[in-house]
Amino acid sequence: MIKSLMERVIEPGAITALFQPILGISDDEPRIVAVEGLARGPKGSTLESPDILFEFARRKNEESIVDRAAISSILREARKLPPDLALHLNVHASTLGRDGRFVEFLRKTASSVGIDLQRLTLEIVEHSNFIEEENFLAALAELRNSGISVALDDVGVGTSNFRMMLITRQTMLKIDRYLVSGVSRDTYQQATMRAIRLLADQVHAELVAEGVDNQEDLRTLRTLGIEYAQGFLFSRPRTAEDLTASMVQQSLAPTPKVSVWAARPNLSLVAHAG
């Protein structure tokens, strides 16, 4: 019998994993403090693009099954990363709201590949007005009780970010590339970023700027007091092997520095911008 497209997407090995570093930018020399695991759909298919892959999942109302497949693949590959490196994973808010066994799945999968839950941060992605708030909050509590950190993704765009901030009370906000890219040249973007900085200060949240692809934007982000950044300026998404090899090479530099990632004091790898 011919398998449906969704069945083929969630087959083991169909979704592959890449990793992109997140860097602390408070100092002159940006340093890797974590990596984000990124899923790619079946090679050569229209769903290879992650945007299309997850939009397809949402249109099929199968966010949970695709989130699970993506996370399984990323965690398996993450075994090749340096041990103790903090790892960010993406999950739909709807998955946390509807899939009552998701957190258990995450715990078991991480355990099966030997990844400590303390290394994990779950980035919550929202694309719809989800309504399963009670289940969602229960899942958040279960995550935190398991030692898994939680961040809010795509801040500045999306369906109801302020509502999500109020519901989730995250201590890490990831600012969408839409607000970040070109920030050095746009006073409106800078004003928006200042407003987010003010908001984050009030609720004691840290900020990660996504989509940083040039030095001018990086300088502006530093001026605006953004702590962390991610983007092509530092690294494209890469395989675990490739990224690890690069990081090991960097760690052989004469004066390695220790990461400032607050919750992960063990990391001691260094990356250079550009």
Added chain:
Amino acid sequence: MTQATALHAAVVPQTEVLVVDDDQATRDLLRTALSRSGCRVTCAEELEEAGAILEYRDYDALCVDLDLRGLSGLEGLDLVRQAHIRSPRLNIVVQTGNGDPDVHRACLDLGARAVFVKGQPLAGFVSLMQTPLKEVAS
């Protein structure tokens, strides 16, 4: 690709076409016919896949099979409607084996430029897909 076709492709922007059909043989047939005429073809086998692609990529033309397995046809019409609202200049052609004029009228009302009844010569279909909307005689 012949030398003449290659030369044409080099100087004329290729028509980007998205074909939505759940039958592999039909997708292959349309891909071949459209590619030979210089189009760049992407194929989708499900409406949700096509909807997701259209969310992130721009196309000049969209071909939708209304008779997808397990669907009533209304779902295909909804894709036509959504695609037309999103890109009013998208050249949408609906393929169907249904000869009901009411169905055809519904397709046109929702934004399709033409309805191509299966079984007709492909040359007419390829020509429809390649002709931008602005060149259609009113």
